[in-house]
Amino acid sequence: MKINYDLKLQEEIQKLGNCHPSLLLHVCCGPCSSNVIKELSEHFQITIYYSNSNIYPPEEYQRRFHELLSFIEKFNQDYQQDIKVIEDPYNNAEWISHLYPLKEYPEGSVRCKLCYSLRMRRTFDYAKIHHFDYWTTVLSVSPHKNSQWINEIGHQWQCDSPRFLYADFKKNNGYLKSTQMTKEYGMYRQNYCGCMFSYEEMQEREKRAQNHID
Numbered sequence: 001m002k003i004n005y006d007l008k009l010q011e012e013i014q015k016l017g018n019c020h021p022s023l024l025l026h027v028c029c030g031p032c033s034s035n036v037i038k039e040l041s042e043h044f045q046i047t048i049y050y051s052n053s054n055i056y057p058p059e060e061y062q063r064r065f066h067e068l069l070s071f072i073e074k075f076n077q078d079y080q081q082d083i084k085v086i087e088d089p090y091n092n093a094e095w096i097s098h099l100y101p102l103k104e105y106p107e108g109s110v111r112c113k114l115c116y117s118l119r120m121r122r123t124f125d126y127a128k129i130h131h132f133d134y135w136t137t138v139l140s141v142s143p144h145k146n147s148q149w150i151n152e153i154g155h156q157w158q159c160d161s162p163r164f165l166y167a168d169f170k171k172n173n174g175y176l177k178s179t180q181m182t183k184e185y186g187m188y189r190q191n192y193c194g195c196m197f198s199y200e201e202m203q204e205r206e207k208r209a210q211n212h213i214d
């Protein structure tokens with residue numbers, strides 16, 4: 001049975017009152033995270049964790065990271081926030097060593113479930129070591145990402161501190177709002193998910209489209 005994780009988020013927020021606990025938020029890129037950061041910053045003291053060793057090639061990793069940094073700088077000014085960004089060291093070779101056996105599986109399959117899990121585990125570990133009150137990820141904002149899996153993964157490591165913040169950020173037009181903020185801040189939005197496999201799939205799509213036009 002599908003669980004309504006948006007409802008769980010609203011219930012958790014209701015319990016907070018005015019206390020603004022600390023939250024370590026795993027972010028994959030500026031565009032996806034924009035509206036999530038805006039909405040969560042009303043209830044939490046956010047620190048961003050950029051843990052994305054899946055991204056290929058390295059130039060694309062840097063481009064997304066710098067886009068995120070420049071968005072946060074502007075966001076902090078616009079919304080009187082002091083959100084910090086922490087970068088988890090990039091190690092694409094290690095990520096590929098875990099995912100390579102699943103390379104033939106398409107986007108949206110168990111390949112992605114393992115990818116979510118690797119990045120979320122690193123976020124949880126950092127949140128635990130550094131005594132955050134809550135942790136979560138923005139990944140569920142994307143219509144291409146399986147929110148049930150994302151929340152089930154977070155649930156595996158649920159504990160008193162840090163608490164996993166269940167959420168389904170695509171609900172309530174979350175994705176649409178993030179695309180609007182992306183335009184408002186003039187951000188670069190990539191045309192593939194991130195890993196080497198999705199990069200090759202994107203190139204194949206473009207080649208097919210080009211052949212169709214010719």
Ligand code: SF4
Nearest residue numbers: 112115193194195198
């Ligand atoms: S398509 Fe995206 S979520 Fe799936 S494995 Fe690649 S980077 Fe990870």
